[in-house]
Amino acid sequence: MANASGFFTPSVPRLRSKIQPSIGVSRSGFCFSGGISRRVVCSSAIEGAEKHVSPSESRMPKLVNKGCKLVGCGSAVPSLSVSNDDLSKIVDTSDEWISVRTGIRNRRVMSGKESLKKLAVEAARKALEMADFDPNDLDLILMCTSTPEDIFGSAPQIQRELGCRNSPLAYDITAACSGFVLGLISAASHIRGGGFRNVLVIGADGLSRFVDWTDRGTCILFGDAAGAVLVQVMHS
Numbered sequence: 001m002a003n004a005s006g007f008f009t010p011s012v013p014r015l016r017s018k019i020q021p022s023i024g025v026s027r028s029g030f031c032f033s034g035g036i037s038r039r040v041v042c043s044s045a046i047e048g049a050e051k052h053v054s055p056s057e058s059r060m061p062k063l064v065n066k067g068c069k070l071v072g073c074g075s076a077v078p079s080l081s082v083s084n085d086d087l088s089k090i091v092d093t094s095d096e097w098i099s100v101r102t103g104i105r106n107r108r109v110m111s112g113k114e115s116l117k118k119l120a121v122e123a124a125r126k127a128l129e130m131a132d133f134d135p136n137d138l139d140l141i142l143m144c145t146s147t148p149e150d151i152f153g154s155a156p157q158i159q160r161e162l163g164c165r166n167s168p169l170a171y172d173i174t175a176a177c178s179g180f181v182l183g184l185i186s187a188a189s190h191i192r193g194g195g196f197r198n199v200l201v202i203g204a205d206g207l208s209r210f211v212d213w214t215d216r217g218t219c220i221l222f223g224d225a226a227g228a229v230l231v232q233v234m235h236s
Helices: 084-088 095-102 116-130 155-162 176-192
Strands: 014-020 037-043 050-053 066-076 080-083 106-109 140-144 169-173 198-206 224-235
Touching: 066 116, 066 176, 080 084, 084 095, 106 224, 116 155, 116 198, 116 224, 140 155, 140 176, 155 169, 169 176, 176 198, 176 224
Parallel strands: 140 169, 140 198
Antiparallel strands: 014 037, 037 050, 066 224, 080 106, 198 224
């Protein structure tokens, strides 16, 4: 097509996009294989023809069909036991006052020779022993605690104490009372996302070192302990 100056001006191609709604979405929000089928039609006045372009495969994420199961558990507590009667000698309280309001009669407290890391390692070993599992096959170690002895995290130290020669990923999770639950959710997410098959989740806290033992409203509630579970992939 020529303009007033005599120069030839090509026409601009027009894009028409047609989307076929062939998509399936699960409750989790992931798309099934097949995804979106898109056909782009490009027409040009110069060529006088249409070109059809179809993607061979959807780029939408696919849901990995994997479940999780608990195959081993373990726990560890300090040797020192503090009863309600023991606390009544420190603050104005009694066994009846505490047990009626909380249901607690005893709590375990770490002595100077004990550490939270040792409790966590003991609980972890019991969980692995129950599952008859080799620590070298672990893919991930999660340490859920609000009272870490190392501000940079205790999980890598636990990894070393367990003797994991394959150096699995290890990190801490701090989420107060919901920490262990969040650890289980994280383990399941790692497994379902692929790449992780065996995840060790540890929950441990040494709250006795942060408690005000002159406050009867709080010192009666907290103690020290550790628990661990081995979460494993389960193909459904």
